[in-house]
Each structure stands twice: as C-alpha cells, then as structure tokens.
Amino acid sequence: MKKVAFKTLGCRLNQYETDAIASQFQENDFQLVPFDKEADVYVINSCTVTHQSDHKSRNFISQANRKNPNSVLVVTGCMATNAKNELESRKEINYVVENDRKSSVYSLVEAHFNGEIVHPSKLSDDLFSYGSTDKGFHTRSMIKIQDGCDNFCTFCIIPSVRGRAVSRPIHSILENVKSVIAKGAKEIVLTGVNIGRYEFEQYKFDDVVEQILNLDGDFRLRISSIEPDGFGDKFLSLLNHPKMTPHLHLCLQSGSDTILLRMRRMYGIKRFKEIVNKIRFIRPDFNITTDMIIGFPGETDHDFEATCNIIRELNFGHVHAFKYSIRNGTRAERMIDQVDERIKTKRSELLRRIAEQVKKQYRCDFIGKVQTVLVEKTDGTNAKGYGEHYVPVEFIGSDLKKNHFYKLRIKDISTGDEPVLIGEQIK
Known part of the structure; x- marks a missing residue:
C-alpha cells in the first residue's frame, strides 16, 4: 500500500475538505500516516489568513521534502491560490492546486502514479464534489x-x-x-x-x-x-x-464600534449583544465562542479596552484571538495608522489571559451538570470527546467505543492550559 500524509492549516472548511480528500485516498487503498512519518504522497492544505499561516505552510513544505525527497508533494488551499507563482517556482513541490480544484487532488495523484502528467488547471472545478468524510480525521x-x-x-x-x-x-x-x-x-x-x-x-x-x-x-x-x-x-x-x-461560533472581531466600522463589518456591538441575549434567553448556558483581531489599524487603548470588556461581559466559552496581519490587496493594507508590533504583542498577551479566565469560569459552571458526550478517542477504558456544548470532556469506563454517545455527570475540571471537564458515566 502506498502511504499518504496530510497537514491542514486554518479553518474548519479546510478541515472538512482534507477529511473528504483523505477518505478518497483511503477508499483507493492508500494508507493514512502521520505527517511527520515517511510517505509516498504529502498533501498540504494551506491557509493564508495571516503571515504566520504562510510561514507555517512553508515550514511544512520543507518538512515533507526532508522526510522523503522522492514523494509526490501537493500544496493546495488558500495559499496555493494567493501565492501560486511563488509555490510553482519551488522545485520540491510537484503540484500547486488552487482552491476551486481541490476536490480533484486524488485524481491528480492517481494520474501521476499512472505515468500521466496532468496540469492542475485541467482538473474539475466543482466546489462541492468532495464526497463522504467517513474515513477522515474527525x-x-x-x-x-x-x-x-x-x-x-x-x-x-x-x-x-x-x-x-x-x-x-x-x-x-x-x-x-x-x-x-x-x-x-x-x-x-x-x-x-x-x-x-x-x-x-x-x-x-x-x-x-x-x-x-x-x-x-x-x-x-x-x-x-x-x-x-x-x-x-x-x-x-x-x-x-x-x-x-447549544453552541455557536459567532465572529465578533472587535469590541469597538469604531474598529468594526473600519473593518467594514455588517453589524455593531449593540446588534451583536442583542443576538447573544436572544440566544441566552433560549438557553442561559449556551456556549458562544468568537474570534478577535488584535491591533487592527487605528485601534487605540480605548478600543482595545472595549474588546476586553465585552469578553468579560458576554462570557465567551472560547476566544480565538490573533494579531492583525497585513494582507496584500486588502483595503486595510493601505490604512496609514498601523499598530506597532510591540503593542500588538502586549495587547495579545493581556487579552489571552482575560479570555482564558473567562473560558475556565464558563467551564467550571458545568460541574454537577449532565453532558451527552460523543467519544472521539478511547482505548476502551479512557475516553475523550465533546459534550453538546462543544466543551472537551474526559471520563473512565469499560468497553468504551469511539463515535458513541455517553451521558455523563461532570464531577471536576482539570488544571492546566486547556481546562477539560472530568465526567462520570451515568448508569
């Protein structure tokens, strides 16, 4: 069996598309192996939202080449579209596949092993022809x-x-x-x-x-x-x-109306709060998670303070925070009042501390309550999965099975960087 390894960066849409492509490879007798192992094929599903995303993608390209210089290396995803010319100039990359042709990665690799050289531009551009994800990673x-x-x-x-x-x-x-x-x-x-x-x-x-x-x-x-x-x-x-x-990831991006307007977001803080309040009226423990951009051009101390305050006020279950990164071709690139990187870093550290405190408090409120957990990993005795609120839960039992629901009463919460709920199976 030939071996294939995947590395996915960025959003859940990328995760879905990787799962579907990985399933297709497995259905055609490829063995799925970790990315840090030697493989015949490496597929990097890239992200280009920030400079850090681009940097990570380049590092994984180099890593794949070191593991097996004779492998077939395919780079797809958003960076493959945004930096196509740069990536195509790298000799270690066999194929650069833009987003709209990503679903045809397997057929491209299949043709390669059959001795056919197919240019990615000739692949199908069907955005929704990915198929099942039942043999994927999730x-x-x-x-x-x-x-x-x-x-x-x-x-x-x-x-x-x-x-x-x-x-x-x-x-x-x-x-x-x-x-x-x-x-x-x-x-x-x-x-x-x-x-x-x-x-x-x-x-x-x-x-x-x-x-x-x-x-x-x-x-x-x-x-x-x-x-x-x-x-x-x-x-x-x-x-x-x-x-x-009872979980939604609502993308806020900033707690300041001034910054939201500069971002050209389609709502203000008042509207966002109205939505959250309506949701929490339906279910008070509803898990609302969000994204925050730190150091957007023009962000003042007052704007940043407003962002910190709304995190505390709305009791987010998780905040995905990242420093603003200039992207070529966007309007924000041309804004003159860019925030100094040192200020971004300082604000980022402070916001993450606040967000972690709020997240831990939100999760502590589940102690004594019941969660229905879908097991994702288990050795039969120890299991880990997610409750309906999308909060990680660990528990111990017997003959535990992956992809099964278990009703648990939450007894405790772990200590550490990522607080995990500790459950006890309800017989």
Missing part, C-alpha cells in the same frame, strides 16, 4: 453547504482566494447528510466560508437547518463559524430543537 462529519464570500471586510483576503459566494443545491446537501448518517455519523457539522448567507433558489440558511433537523436518525447538528448578520429569528427558534447543539 468523528464529526462536516458537510460543506457554501463557499466564497461577498462581504469584503477590509482585513480579509478570503474573497480573493475563495471567490464570490456560491451555495450548494439543497437536495445535494440533504443527500450528503443522509449518506453520512447511514454510515453511522452521530454529529453533523455545517461548514462553509459564510454559511449564514446560504441562498439556493427559494431556500435560505434556516431552511437548510430545519430540513436537516427533521431527518430521521440518531444524530445531532452543529453549526460551524457563522457571521452575526447571517441569520434571523427563524434560525433562533430552531435552537430549541433537541437535535441542535
């Missing part, structure tokens, strides 16, 4: 419903590397969901670049959610990252459904 089955974005935030390069918003036909989504449920999937995750703006014929995002929730089967539904301006009251009413998980 227990949760991600379903891609949308790609691209029309928002054009001033800091974001995604519309340039993912293209304009495109929605997948609803019948295709439902067939995909039915298929993974039939194969044993217990958790469905809807993913895309801007899924709240889904629109196909007369169907909107909430119609997709409603139809999935009404499907038969023992599964639960989770929504991946979503913009706060991307849904309405109908979707909020669906949060009460027993199959819907």
Whole structure:
C-alpha cells in the first residue's frame, strides 16, 4: 500500500475538505500516516489568513521534502491560490492546486502514479464534489453547504482566494447528510466560508437547518463559524430543537464600534449583544465562542479596552484571538495608522489571559451538570470527546467505543492550559 500524509492549516472548511480528500485516498487503498512519518504522497492544505499561516505552510513544505525527497508533494488551499507563482517556482513541490480544484487532488495523484502528467488547471472545478468524510480525521462529519464570500471586510483576503459566494443545491446537501448518517455519523457539522448567507433558489440558511433537523436518525447538528448578520429569528427558534447543539461560533472581531466600522463589518456591538441575549434567553448556558483581531489599524487603548470588556461581559466559552496581519490587496493594507508590533504583542498577551479566565469560569459552571458526550478517542477504558456544548470532556469506563454517545455527570475540571471537564458515566 502506498502511504499518504496530510497537514491542514486554518479553518474548519479546510478541515472538512482534507477529511473528504483523505477518505478518497483511503477508499483507493492508500494508507493514512502521520505527517511527520515517511510517505509516498504529502498533501498540504494551506491557509493564508495571516503571515504566520504562510510561514507555517512553508515550514511544512520543507518538512515533507526532508522526510522523503522522492514523494509526490501537493500544496493546495488558500495559499496555493494567493501565492501560486511563488509555490510553482519551488522545485520540491510537484503540484500547486488552487482552491476551486481541490476536490480533484486524488485524481491528480492517481494520474501521476499512472505515468500521466496532468496540469492542475485541467482538473474539475466543482466546489462541492468532495464526497463522504467517513474515513477522515474527525468523528464529526462536516458537510460543506457554501463557499466564497461577498462581504469584503477590509482585513480579509478570503474573497480573493475563495471567490464570490456560491451555495450548494439543497437536495445535494440533504443527500450528503443522509449518506453520512447511514454510515453511522452521530454529529453533523455545517461548514462553509459564510454559511449564514446560504441562498439556493427559494431556500435560505434556516431552511437548510430545519430540513436537516427533521431527518430521521440518531444524530445531532452543529453549526460551524457563522457571521452575526447571517441569520434571523427563524434560525433562533430552531435552537430549541433537541437535535441542535447549544453552541455557536459567532465572529465578533472587535469590541469597538469604531474598529468594526473600519473593518467594514455588517453589524455593531449593540446588534451583536442583542443576538447573544436572544440566544441566552433560549438557553442561559449556551456556549458562544468568537474570534478577535488584535491591533487592527487605528485601534487605540480605548478600543482595545472595549474588546476586553465585552469578553468579560458576554462570557465567551472560547476566544480565538490573533494579531492583525497585513494582507496584500486588502483595503486595510493601505490604512496609514498601523499598530506597532510591540503593542500588538502586549495587547495579545493581556487579552489571552482575560479570555482564558473567562473560558475556565464558563467551564467550571458545568460541574454537577449532565453532558451527552460523543467519544472521539478511547482505548476502551479512557475516553475523550465533546459534550453538546462543544466543551472537551474526559471520563473512565469499560468497553468504551469511539463515535458513541455517553451521558455523563461532570464531577471536576482539570488544571492546566486547556481546562477539560472530568465526567462520570451515568448508569
């Protein structure tokens, strides 16, 4: 058996696409191995949101070449689109596959081993032809419903590397969901670049959610990252459904209206708080996680303080914070009041400390409560998975199985950088 290794950087959409490609390789008798092991094929699904993402991708390209200089090295993802000429000039890379042709990576590699030289530009550009993810890296089955974005935030390069918003036909989504449920999937995750703006014929995002929730089967539904301006009251009413998980990742980016306006975000702080309050009215312990950009051009101490305050006020379950990074071709690149890197670093350290304190307090509130955990890793006795609130839980039992639900009472929380809930199985 030939061996294939994957490295995925960036968003959940990239994770989904890697899972689907990895499943395709495995279905055709490739053995999946860790990226730091020797393989016949290395696939790097890159990210280009920040300079750090680009740097990581370059490091993994070098790592793959060191492990096996004779391997087939494929670089795809957002950096492959944004820095195509640079990557194609690197001799160690066999193929640079842009985002819109990523689903054809396996067919490209298959042709290579059959002695055919196919240029990536000749591959299919179907954004939704990835297939099942049942042999991928995650227990949760991600379903891609949308790609691209029309928002054009001033800091974001995604519309340039993912293209304009495109929605997948609803019948295709439902067939995909039915298929993974039939194969044993217990958790469905809807993913895309801007899924709240889904629109196909007369169907909107909430119609997709409603139809999935009404499907038969023992599964639960989770929504991946979503913009706060991307849904309405109908979707909020669906949060009460027993199959819907009480977790949303709402991308805030800043606690300052001034900065949100400069970012060209489609909402203000007042609107964001209204959404959070409506959600928490439905379920007070609802887990709301978010993204924050630190040091956006023009960010003052007052703006930064507002961001810290809203983290405390809204009791986020997790904050993914990162320093602003200039992206060529964006409006923010041309803004004159760039923030000094030393200030960004100082603010980043402070914000992360606040976010960690808030996260730990949020998780401590689960002690004594019940969680339904989907096991992702187990040796039969020790298990780890996620509760319905998307909080990690560990527990001990007997004959524990991966991809099974277990009801647990939370007894404690671990100490350390990542607080994990400790559960006890309810017999």
